[in-house]
Amino acid sequence: MPRLARPAQGKYADFARSVRALREAAGMSVQDLSDASRVPLSSIYAAESGTRLPSEENFAAMARALGADAEHAAEMRRSAQRKALHDQLPHDDNDSGPGAFAHVTSAPELSTLLRSLHARAGSPSLRTIARAAHASPAAVSRFLNGQLPADLNLLNAFLKALDVTDEEREAVSTLWRKRQSGRISRPNQQALALLYGSATSCAYPGCTVPLITWDGDQPRTAVEIVHIESYSSTSYADLDRYDNLLLLCPEHHRRSKSASPAELKAWKADQTARSRAAAPPQQSPDNAKQANARPRTPGLHRREQEVLP
Known part of the structure; x- marks a missing residue:
């Protein structure tokens, strides 16, 4: 039935x-x-x-x-999709939209807002937006999925094609500036110390390229810092934490672009394990004290022990 x-x-x-x-x-x-x-x-x-x-x-x-x-x-279907996207969009008091961008910290959140703007504009095709912005449909697709372009002029062209307000354009531009700032930020001193202190070579399994090479008396870095979770899936604040970073040689850095975050995390775990295996065994505080203690000479009293050089 x-x-x-x-x-x-x-x-x-x-x-x-x-x-x-x-x-x-x-x-x-x-x-x-x-x-x-x-x-x-x-x-x-x-x-x-x-x-x-x-x-x-x-x-x-x-x-x-x-x-x-x-x-x-x-x-019917397009209208339902537009309504659902519009309902997901947080509105400020005057319903103009810019306030909705203030809390965005990741690309998925940004993607939801951009798709709402796209739906409000009547869901123009990727080719239509691309022609208006003099860009490729692939670039438009990346944009609507939360990946802001590196060029501010191209961003403004996309927003113009979506017929956004001046306030909305400024809100997205502010996000763009924050993203650019995040992209050029560097890990802090503690994160770098942990990163280089917990590795001996490139993180790619089996790769033996060292962290440092020497050019005469001058040390050179032989690896590059790679983010495990990129801007597209994490917040600005979490981008440069130690757990989100690993070191790869230039060759494997290029390969990492096709690796998933889970694979990169596995590479990092392998890199850390190799470093720990190569490190000398650590002594406990009690053993360290005993190792540093002055040996006693048999047959001498305590006072005689104290005057020995």
Whole structure:
């Protein structure tokens, strides 16, 4: 027996009620719609409960099976997506939006806000924004996913294509300046001491490139500092902590760009383990005291011991 769809109460509740109304007007059950559209039952139930939107392909198939106008159905889905994104956006008192950027510390948060601006602008295609900003669609995609461009002029071109207000442009520009400052910041002295003190060579497993090479009497660093979690997934404050840093030679630094944070953490653990294995055993405080104690000469009294050189 087919289950009953849950009441529409998710973030796409209005969309869900419209879908259910279309299905009931067509005189179809959920099973009938699934059979006619070849869309899985679970996807239809989710769409009618408001928990998630069906994919564009699935909803287009559902619309055809229901006899709905294709363009009207596509607009239904776009409107639901815009509304959900807008609802996620924190608003300040005058609903202009800039206050929403004040708390952003990571790219996922920034991505949510940028996608809200994109939806408010009518969800123009990546190619449309790219043409307006004289950039590539790939650069626009990275931007909407929270990766701000390195060039401020390109950032302003993207924002202009999204028709943002002057206040919103200034808010995003402030974030851009903070990000640039974070990118050129350096770990503090304690983090650097721990980093170089807990390694003997490049962190890549099996690599023996040392931390330092010598050019005559001059030492040269042979490795580069790499962030395990990048700006795209962590806050500015956590970017340069010791746990987020490892040392890699130039060759393996290039390879690290395709490695996941989990892999980089494993490299760091291996690097630390190699350093600890190579370090001399540490003495306990009691053993150190005994090692530093002056040996007693047999057959001499205490006072005679004290005057020995």
